[in-house]
Amino acid sequence: xxxxxxxxxxxxxxxxxxxxxxxxxxxxxxxxxxxxxxxxxxxxxxxxxxxxxxxxxxxxxxxxxxxxxxxxxxxxxxxxxxxxxxxxxxxxxxxxxxxxxxxxxxxxxxxxxxxxxxxxxxxxxxxxxxxxxxxxxxxxxxxxxxxxxxxxxxxxxxxxxxxxxxxxxxxxxxxxxxxxxxxxxxxxxxxxxxxxxxxxxxxxxxxxxxxxxxxxxxxxxxxxxxxxxxxxxxxxxxxxxxxxxxxxxxxxxxxxxxxxxxxxxxxxxx
Numbered sequence: 001x002x003x004x005x006x007x008x009x010x011x012x013x014x015x016x017x018x019x020x021x022x023x024x025x026x027x028x029x030x031x032x033x034x035x036x037x038x039x040x041x042x043x044x045x046x047x048x049x050x051x052x053x054x055x056x057x058x059x060x061x062x063x064x065x066x067x068x069x070x071x072x073x074x075x076x077x078x079x080x081x082x083x084x085x086x087x088x089x090x091x092x093x094x095x096x097x098x099x100x101x102x103x104x105x106x107x108x109x110x111x112x113x114x115x116x117x118x119x120x121x122x123x124x125x126x127x128x129x130x131x132x133x134x135x136x137x138x139x140x141x142x143x144x145x146x147x148x149x150x151x152x153x154x155x156x157x158x159x160x161x162x163x164x165x166x167x168x169x170x171x172x173x174x175x176x177x178x179x180x181x182x183x184x185x186x187x188x189x190x191x192x193x194x195x196x197x198x199x200x201x202x203x204x205x206x207x208x209x210x211x212x213x214x215x216x217x218x219x220x221x222x223x224x225x226x227x228x229x230x231x232x233x234x235x236x237x238x239x240x241x242x243x244x245x246x247x248x249x250x251x252x253x254x255x256x257x258x259x260x261x262x263x264x265x266x267x268x269x270x
Contacts, residue, residue, distance in 0.1 A: 034227045062239035064216040065209035067172035068202035070195075085251045086207055098126045101256055102135065108263035109139045110148070132256040133197065140190045148186045155183045159269040162224075163192055166262075170217050171195045189266040193259050200255055214254050215243035221261050228268050234261065 037046040102122045106114040114122070122135050139145060155163070160180040167173045173195070180188065203210035219239035222229060229235035233245060234257075246254050 062212050062215045062219070062243050064169070065212045067170070067199065067213075068204070068206075068209075070172075070198050070202055087248065087250050089250055095127070098123055101132060102126075104260050105132075105136055105256065105263075106139060108260045108267065109136070109145065111267055132252040136193070136256070136259055140193070145186065145190070149184050149190070151184060151186065153185045153270065155180050155185050155188050156269055159185060159188065159266055162265065162269065163188055166192060167195070169220075170213070171199055185266060185270055189263050192266070193262050196258050196262060197255060200251070200258065210251075210254070211243050211246040214246045214258065215239040217258070218242040218261065221265055225265055225268060228264060 034046060034050065037049060041049070099119070102119055103114065106112075106118065106122070122138065125135055125138065126132070160177045163180060164175055164177050167175045199213070200210060203213065216239050218234070219237050219242055222235050222237045226235065233241070236242065
């Protein structure tokens with residue numbers, strides 16, 4: 001029965017893949033199914049069914065800047081002595097994005113949709129002047145997320161590889177893959193998210209280098225996880241375009257996008 005289902009699926013995907021080949025600019029149905037197939041039948045059968053993942057052209061126009069040194073005390077009060085953000089949206093402009101952000105960060109961190117009460121609670125934080133970063137910490141530092149960190153959900157090999165890579169390239173820290181063995185995946189993605197926030201804060205007033213860091217990182221994630229992102233901007237592999245976006249938004253937006261992307265990436269490797 002399993003082989004019969006795989007055969008039918010292979011035939012269907014082959015036909016769809018052939019039809020989609022006429023439009024190279026649009027992600028084909030087969031490619032949209034790749035991440036799901038990987039989880040169901042594994043990498044070997046996924047490759048047999050729809051072929052190898054297409055090579056993604058990466059725009060390396062923006063060069064990763066030097067990484068700032070992290071303080072031993074990452075939560076030092078020094079991060080609060082920074083100058084006011086250079087880009088500020090009016091309250092009514094920010095308010096338009098509140099609901100979308102809450103929905104996305106909730107689903108990215110907890111892999112489930114928030115109910116009306118949870119949305120109202122988090123909306124209240126933002127409407128009272130709270131930050132996107134504050135909403136994120138409210139989600140990953142409460143008892144619910146603490147309980148998720150006690151799930152029997154160990155870090156898989158590909159997630160560990162990604163963590164080692166991200167730490168080395170974007171945090172400037174070397175970690176051994178072996179040290180992640182047995183760690184809970186929810187703990188890992190929270191820790192990586194926190195380190196990313198530390199790096200962003202460490203850039204301080206150097207907005208130019210921060211935007212470059214974000215642009216290279218976003219381009220990298222778009223190329224590594226091509227079937228994960230639905231939004232046009234997030235799946236764009238052009239570092240130039242990501243830098244352009246970052247140069248037009250407040251710092252909190254850069255932080256929230258970084259967090260959503262990191263949690264999303266790890267979610268795809270559970």
